[in-house]
Every structure is written in C-alpha cells, then in structure tokens.
Amino acid sequence: MMTLRLHVFSISCYFFFCVFALSFLVTTIVSQPYRRPDQIETLLAFKDEFDSCNNSVARSWIRDAIAFDGVVFDSETGVVTKLDLRGGCLDDTLGGNSSLFKFHHLRYLDLSYNNIDSSSFLAELGRLTNLDSLDLSNNDLVGKVPSSISNLSRLTYLDLSSNNLNSSIPLLYNLTKLSSLDLSNNRLKGKVPEWLWNLPSLTALSLSHNSLDSFQGSQKEVFLNSSLVCLYLTSNAFDGPFPTIPETMRYMVASNNDFTGEIPLSLCNPKNLSVLDFSNNNFSGSVPNCLSESLTVLNLRDNKLRRLPDMFYRSDSLKTLDVGHNQITGKLPRSLVSCTSLEILNVESNKNHRYFPVLAEVSTEPASRYLTIKRIIWSYNLSSK
Template identity: 40%
Template sequence: MLPDSIGKLKYLRVLSLNYCNLLGRIPSSLGNLTFLAKLDLSFNGFTGELPNSMGSLNRLTNLGLVSNKLSGNFPHVLLNLSEITKFDLRSNQFEGMLPSNMSTLSKLEDFEISDNLFSGSIPNSIFMLPSLVHLDLERNDFSGPLEIGNLSSPSKLGSFALGENNFNGPISECISKLTELWLLDLSFWNTRRGMVDFNIFLQLESLTLLDLSYINTRSTLDVSIFSPLLSLSDLDLSGINLKISSTLSLPSPMDTLILSSCNILEFPKFLENATSLLYLDISANQIEGQVPEWLWGLPVLRYVNISQNLFSGFEGSVDVIQIRGGLVMLDISSNTFQDLPLLPNSMKFFSGSDNQFSGEIPRAICELVALDTLVLSNNNFNGSIPPCFSTILSVLYLGNNSLSGIFPKESISDNLRSLDVGSNQLSGELPKSLINCTQLEFLNVEDNIIKDKFPLWLRLLPNLQILVLRSNDFYGPISSPGGSLSFPKLRIFDISDNRFTGVLPSDYFSGWTAMLSVVDIEDRTPIRFAGRGSGYYHKSVGLANKGSNMELVGSGFTIYKTIDVSGNRFEGNIPKSIDLLKELIVLNMSNNAFTGHIPPSLSNLTNLQSLDLSQNRLSGEIPPELGKLTFLGWMNFSYNRLEGPIPQATQIQSQNSSSFAENPGLCG
C-alpha cells in the first residue's frame, strides 16, 4: 500500500513505482505533490477510483497507470491537467463514456486507454487536440459510428488504434483526412455486412501498419489496391474475402502479412517475390496440396503460420526447411501432413498438432537447442518419449497419441510451464524431476496407465494452476500426515477414476486460495516470438460438467474452477473446508464411499453450477439451503442413503427425478 505520508514530499518532481506489488487505493495525499512532472504507478494492484485530488497536479506532464485494477468513470478532474502530454491508463477497469470536451488538454500527445470497459461514442473533440500523435482505444466497448468532424488544421495523429470495440455502420471516409497516420487499426469493425470503399485508405500515404481484420463486410477486396502505399510493411486482412492476382506486387518493405480466414484456395504465388517478408500467416484457409519449396528461400522469413488448411506435404527434400531456414516459429497444425520435416536449430516454436504423423517422434528434435514450445498433440505417434528435449523447453504437448513406456526424467526441462501428455499409454511413476519446474502452471497426464502414489510434492510448485491426473492407476491417500494441502493457485483439480483411498481431513481445502476468492488468472500459454502482438497456444482439457463431458479450451480457463475426485475410494465425511471455495463452479465427488450428512454450508458456494454427490453412502436430508444457489443448474444425489422430503426450492424441484433415484428414504 502506498502510504498517505507520500504527500509530504511536496517538492517531488518524479515518482516512479512500477512493478512494486502495491495494493489498495491511491492515496488522496498525492494531490499535495504539486511539483510532480511524472507519475508512474504502472503494473501494481491499485484498486478503486482515482482521487479527485489528482486534479491539483497542474505541472504533471506524464501519467502512467498501466495494468492495475482501477475502476470508475474517466476522472473528469484529469481535464484540469493542462500541461499533460501523455495519459496511459491501459489495462484497468475504467468504464463509462469519455468526456465530451477534451479541448483543455491542449498539449496532449499520447492518449492510451486500451483494455478497459469504456463505452459510448468517441467525442470528436479528441481529434481537435492540436498536439495529439498517438491515440489507442483498442479493446473497449466503444460503439456507434465514428465522427471525426471538421479539422480546422491538419491533424498530427500518427497512430490510431480502434480495434476490438463495438463500432458499427460504414467505415467513415473522414479517416482519409488523417493524412499523417502511420498506424491504423480498425479490426472487428461491424459494417453490418455492408460494403467498404477501400480507396479511402489510399490517401494515407505514410501508413506502415494497417489492420482491417474481421471488419465484417461482404465486399471482396482486391489486394492490389494497396500497391500505391509504398511504406506499408504490416498488413492484416484476416476475415475478408480477397481477390489475389498472380501478378500482384506488394510494397517492397512488407515484413508482416496476415491473411487468415480469407477463403484462399491456393498458395499465394506473389509471395515468391516478397523478399523482405519476416512474418506470414495464411492460416484457416482452404489451401491444399504441398507447401512450395521456394517459401523457405525467402531470405528473412522467420515466422510462418499455415495451420488449419488442407496441406498434405512439402515440396523438395525432407531437409528443405532445415537447410534453407532461419525459422523461429512454424505452425503447421490442423492439416494432413504425414511426414514431420527436419527443422532448423533456430526453431523456438513448432506446432504440428492434429495431423497424420505416425511412427516414433524423430530424435532429430533433440538437436533443436533453442526450442521453447513443442506441440505434437492429436497425431499417431508411438514408441517412447525421446529423453532429450531442449533444456529451455517451456511448453510440451504430446497428448492424444499412442506413446508408451515411462516418461524419461531427462525430458523434463526446469523451465516447463505447461506439460500435456494425456491420452497415451505411458506407464511407471510420475517423474519426480517435475519438482524442479517451479514455473509449472499446467500439468495433464490423464488417460494413461501411470501407477504411483499421489504426488504430494506437487504442492512445492508455487504456480501450479491446473492438475489433471484423471483415469490412471494412482492409488493411496491424497493427504499428508499434517492434514491440509496448500495449492495457492490451483483452480482445476481432477483426480477422477483412479484408486485413491482414505479420509480427507476436514481442513483439506483450506489452503486453496485461488478457489476462495476472485484472482487474476492466465488462460493462455504465451509463445515468445517477435512480430506484431504476441502468439498464444491455447491449453485444452476435458471436464465432467452437469453429467456430461465437455472440452475446456482458451478463455474457458478464466471461468472454470473445478474439483473432481469422482470414481475413487474415498471414505468419511465431506471435508468441512469445502465450503470455503466460494469461486467453485463444478464439484464432483460421485462414485466414492463418502458417509455422513451433506454439509448445509455448501450453500456458501454461491457460484456453483454443477454438483454431483451420487453413488456414495451419504445419509440424512438434502439441505434446503442448497435451494439458495441460484446458479446451480444441475445436481445429482442418486444412489445414496438419503431420507426425508426433497426440498421445495425451485432449483431442486426442477431436477430430473433420476437425480434422486435409489435413496429409499427420500420422499416428495
């Protein structure tokens, strides 16, 4: 927490406290620092609204509040900061409309408010600011058409990012007035399937980056229209139907080209002359046949995504990519490749999931010393896991193959963040060398034949969020002699269908902090490579929910907090500490030998949507308090020893009668 006493440093001119893990509210005493020229509180945990006293900082030129949890409407008091040149409020929880009159900020050069909850229209007064150069409004809830108004003097605006909002209607021709633009992002603009006049962008002769991805138009775009934009180096036309002529020639500095989901039917031949191309994404199209050999000869090509097409092979020799490339990233997932190509030693990220690869995983992968991410899930690989992966490997996905044998400890990199070897035929014990993976967040070994005791040593991994041991041959108790088991970040815990036994101590769940309260969680495993933005590989895992199986992928991980201990041999009472897990969405304790009563305190789990306590030896009544759980849409109490009347609450009465079957003492 930033102390109130900070306000006593009244002659302070620079206050920079970013990345200091500060929490709580920003103290109003900051308003006493009237000599302050720069204030940077970015990358902390500040909450609440900005204090009105900040309107007194009339010498402030630079305000940085990036990546906090600040909320409330745009603070109108900030309009008093007549000397301000930079506002950076990105990645907070601000909401509401921007003030209609921002003309008092006459010296503002940089206004960045992306990743918030701002809504309404963009006030055209912001375009009248004579000094404004950078305007970043991405990823908010802004809506309506864009009205720039009549510019009294030429605009200096160079960077204008509006992507991923709720703008609708025609794309305004007024954009052509912003002739100094070098960056323009209009992605996800909803034209309501209207037509777009792409000629309006030809007035922007200084453009280096243009993002028109997923603008929802029925227009077909002839890509050659952009040929006159001689400075254009970064172009994203994803989601637009394209016309690509064989004689197309794009500007010579083009280094990033993204044409995902454009209904392209054949490999774009004009790319053969794209000698400056660094980053190419033609994923999610309908291109079939072989990847041309000349692609790997492009001299500076480093990042290639050709996933989700119909490619079946590579032209040239098996080592064509290896001998030509300085490739860093290659994604060929979701095609019909049968032969895994030899990859260059420069490779950091490779995804070949969802293809038709078979045989053993090539030992040549052991030579990729820079490899950070390897994804080979959903293929037909067999044999053993190579004992030789890169020592810097952070993501390893080998799930849903036919791999067998033990998991070699030599393949466990201390840098692992995400490991999925589920749905194979691996045996032996869980490798204890995982204890050195202090960054591990995601561990999935489901559906193998691993035979081991519960790995209590996993509690020493401070970042573990997802643990799936389902459908193996694990056995014995899951508690330590001390009782409780602290998993401070765990939010998915699935140990179902094993041979675990014993009684769970009453305080077993008391140290599971992430399920006790709302916490920030990451839903994607980042892929570290250059290029515009960041790349991500989405985790996925199966989940039993509401009596059926579902696959949890991508953003689902930010929502679901689940515990599944079903299909084991647990005895005794349901642990009392279960009622602490107020963020729990799914609780499945079915098919065990739990006894005693159903705890009425389960009504504390106000976010619970699915509850399965069937096939146990529970007795007593169904607690009427469970009827207060308004999100609880599915519950199952069948095959127990329950008695008494079924509670009259609507949530309970709406269940199918099978949810109460085989409880001879139940009535109603």
C-alpha cells in the same frame, strides 16, 4: 477607495485571464501535428466511400478535427503514415479507384474485421508500395490471395487470417523483408511451397486450420535455410514423418494432424525451444530424451507413444506435461521431482503407471524442492505394477 480597488482587481483578473487564454491557445497550436491539407481532403473523400457505423473511427474525421481517430500523420511532412480501420464497417463498396490509394506514404494499414470482398479494390493494394504492415484478417476475401500483394516488397507483417481463401499458398517470394505471416483459418490446400522457408527474414508463420497436406521438397531439407522461431501448423491434413526442425525454433505447434513415425531427434537441436505441441497425431516410439531444458509446455497427448524416459532432471521451467492417451508403460520417471514449476501433469489413459514413486520421497526432500502440481490427471481404473 473601495471602487478603485475593485477596478484594479478586475483589471488584474482580466489580465490573468488573457494570459491564460493566450497560453492555452499557444499550447494547443504547438501540440497540433502538421497535417497537409491535401491529406485531410483525401481522408474526407475516402470516408465518403463507405457508411461509417457507430463504432467506426472515421466518424471523427471532419475538416477541422483536433484529432483524426485511427490516423497518424508524419510530424515533419504532414503525410498520412498509418490508418487503423479495424472494425470500421468497410464493405464491398470500395473499388479500385478508392481514395485510399492516394496515400502513397502509408506504412501501416489495418483493415481487419470488416466485410471487404471487392476484387477490384484488393487488386490495387500493390500500389501502396511503402507499406510495412498490412492486416486484412477477418474479412470476406474469397479465392486466391491478390497477386498485387507480392508487389509490397517492404512488408514485414502480413495477416490474411480468417477469410475464405481456398487456393494454394500464394507466391510471395518477393517479400524478402517479411518477418510475420499469418494465413490461418482459411481453406488453403495442397503443398506448402519450398520457397516459403527460404524467406530470409521470416520468423513467425501460422498455417493453422487449413487443408494443407504436405511439404514441397525433401523432408530433411524443408527447413534447412529457415530462420523460423514460431511455427503453427494445427488442424491441417499433414501426414507422414515430421520434417527436420531448424535450430532457431522456440514455438512449435503441429497438433491435430496425422504425422506418423517417431518424434524427430532434430527437436533436440533448438536450445531455446519453449513450447512443443504434437498432440492428436500418430507419433510412435519414445519421447526423445534430449529435448530442450527450456521447455515450458510439452504436449504429446493422443499419440501412440510407448515410453517416457527419465529426462527431466534439469526441466525446472516445465509448467505443463501432457502425455495422456498414449501407450506408455511403466512407472513415471523419478526426475519429475525436479520440475519445480510444473502446474499440470496429464498421464491419463496410458498403461500401468498410476504409481508415482517420487511422491513417496517428497518427505525426505528439502522444502525448496517440493513438487507442487496444481492439477494431476490420471486414470484410476488402470492397475499398477
């Protein structure tokens, strides 16, 4: 009787094991995305074109791999639509006949943080005409931006930052769908072309850390047709008056240049301006008293400004106010007490405004309106009036 029970138990265990194994197999098969065999062969051929380092995602690319790291296949057609080879140890061994260019359905390509400098390889990038996003940042690109990129008319995102591009800004006016362009940390020089501001979809542009010196076209019309939301011009060689600002602007950073004259009143037009950084320039006159109430950062340090108006009555979003190293005279404005979110206030190296009369009135204000500043910077060697 005992033997019979053990036999029945063994059969039951075997049955449940088979059911579990079959269930796991079916689940695995169902969860595997469809991959066209020719796409896998192309991946393996591409992998053979460079030496995979320890941190390269390509090390996982084998014919029967369950997952291909950094690769996305279309769930219906099985074609490769995304390649993320960031830091993949690619180098100048890649040529114009690379297997990469057989991925005709590729929409996303990230080749950042590699050592790519092959002109023949870069010249063929225009063959990937379905690309939406291309990241070539932090490579060894030298000279001009490859003209083939202008053929990628579907691009919405292009990052060429942190290379050694040393020509003028390339002709990219065919990229009418481009919404984000990063050319920062290169050696670009000359004028910023007028057509750049006319790209209809461009909302984010970074030209920081180059040697650009001026804007093509009239100062009042530079941004006339622009839809820019974010503009970064830090550390260039710009000088003269600052152009008129579009109403769409939210982040305006133009520090470390040589802009002169008064801060343009057009900065009062954007109602959602959140960050304004004009530090380390040569602006003079007064801070405009009509700046957006939505500002969170106002950085005007290291200029030649002489007046800070009483303009902060509705600036409850302001977190950083830096007007240090200017020529501002008089007392600080009473309206600063309304800046209930203010965390950093820098007024050092100005003239005669150590005295902050609002602090003397805090005791009479309701507790909910107390001004709490985490860091106040001012020069104690200045006398007050």
